[in-house]
Amino acid sequence: MSIQWFPGHMAKAKREIQANLSLVDVVIELRDARLPESSSNPLLSELLQQKTRVLALTKADLADPVETRRFCTYYQSIGMDAVIPVNIRKNVGLKSLKLACEQAMADKFERLAKRGIRKRAVRAMVVGIPNVGKSSLINAMAARSVAKTGDRPGVTQSQQWIKLAGSIELLDTPGLLWPKFEDQAAALRLAWSGAIKSDLLQPVDLALAFLIFVNAHYPEALRLRYGVEPFSGASEEQQALAALEQIGMRRGAMRRGGQVDAELAAQMLLRDYQTGLLGLMTLEKVPDVEGQRQL
């Protein structure tokens, strides 16, 4: 991620989303299925007010399916209009997402029809933090679109509406939200997922924290890919470091002279996770009742 989020940029992003919101019926909010809470932005709830909100959990092909189901149930239970796991690269879930947008608006349009107002296409926009899949989703949906409608501009002149098959019009520019840098646990997960570069930790420390997490929640993954046995007890950091050494040797991350290049090993480990080679893993749990946040 190359964007630096200074307060001025955040204010601008907020203004842009606000302006676009006034044009749409439905907001398609993208969150990473591997970290749906950490990849959200609380500002959105504040901005959305009464708008219909459909949540797409992207990169579901990389997430633990059991946890994804739990998150779907959870978000529906706290009032999200629809929650759809998607794999944008493989076009999985996109049809359901489109249907969810139409269904979410069906009642409203019916009410309007009773008042003699003609049914029109549902207007939607995509929002989310960097790297969550916004452009991929718009492109995937547009690829099967009937036509681009150029007659009705968006807020800025370069914006257009993409007319999708059926009766949805999608704004072709997504709304960009900033990630949760201030929450350190969230920032860590975002960095593991590849959404942000961590300013807090060096690659090796980032990888060690990741190894401790994986060892606690998905120990089999380390055994299967690198032959690293689960570790426990005190000196977890030391053991994680030993595991990283082993991973470095397995993956050929060596310096001249035969020593493991820990930084390279760290990068390879995280890359393996980000590309799914480490298996399907979700980095956080559904919030418990106490920790339950608003949408």
Ligand SMILES: Nc1nc2c(ncn2[C@@H]2O[C@H](COP(=O)(O)OP(=O)(O)OP(=O)(O)O)[C@@H](O)[C@H]2O)c(=O)[nH]1
């Ligand atoms: N495995 C997998 N990868 C995905 C999926 N959706 C997007 N990606 C990948 O995630 C990366 C980021 O996707 P983009 O569509 O560029 O994300 P964005 O939100 O537009 O990113 P910004 O332009 O930084 O705001 C790309 O490498 C995509 O191929 C998905 O459902 N599964």
